[in-house]
Amino acid sequence: MKNKSLVSINDFSREEFLRILELASEFEKKPTQDILKDYVIATLFFEPSTRTRLSFETAVSRLGGKIVGFSDSSSTSTSKGETLRDSIRIVSNYSDLIVMRHPLEGTARLASEVASVPIVNAGDGANQHPTQTLLDMYSIWKTQGTLDNLNLFLVGDLKYGRTVHSLLMAMSEFNTTFYFIAPEELKMPDEYKLYLDKKGLKYVESKDFNEHLHEADIVYMTRVQQERFTDPIEYERVKNVYILQRSMLEGTKENMKVLHPLPRVNEIALDVDDSPQAYYFQQALNGVYTRQAIISYILGLK
């Protein structure tokens, strides 16, 4: 398969998810190879990132590929008024695949329509973050031994958090029961609940974090997305709404794991970090293997 972009998690089928996870597992066993030695990968980050950009760049470097790109668009001709359309056409001429993060929803789709090489969406506004979802799925699969029939808690900013939107769509292929833990202002948008309704999947909505916690297989914490609020007073009201404390882990399932796409602000207390349930730092490392799998799959190298 060649020239397939990954813009939305729905661009991949259930079978493709499982294939990517198998590939990630292979890369975890052998992360240093030379399969990208003749390839140039562009990383265009119009919005800040630590994990996504650096794990993509590590993934490519460990496979022998070259990286071009930027982490600050103010140093590019975007600041002179060049359109995204034109920039993508140009970078298509220089590279074999483009990884792009942009603050505006829909820009990854636009880029995929004008690019002559595959586009990998590294986050577009509050819309989608599909490569994060694949690494989240890899982390769930590794820790639970399966993706099927799990109880998945999504906690915090379910309105603006793009990672939870992509994860909901992907995990809906595996008969997941979802628990949405959010304040009124940040609840899961109706379109995603409708999506689950159409698939006949169960979900529970609650403002009380503790009420069902003993049922969780995975607790997926999220940061309240300050950068997406138009009203700073509203952000102040909800920013510390859920903080996972170590004491809350008592009485949870033996193999329950806490995930977080990171960065963390206040939503996980520091004393959770060395608990057996904490998995978020390993999850970020899994991003390297998963992104190696995504790139090699899209380029038809595996």
Ligand code: CP
């Ligand atoms: N999880 C994630 O997308 O982190 P960064 O914003 O640091 O890339």
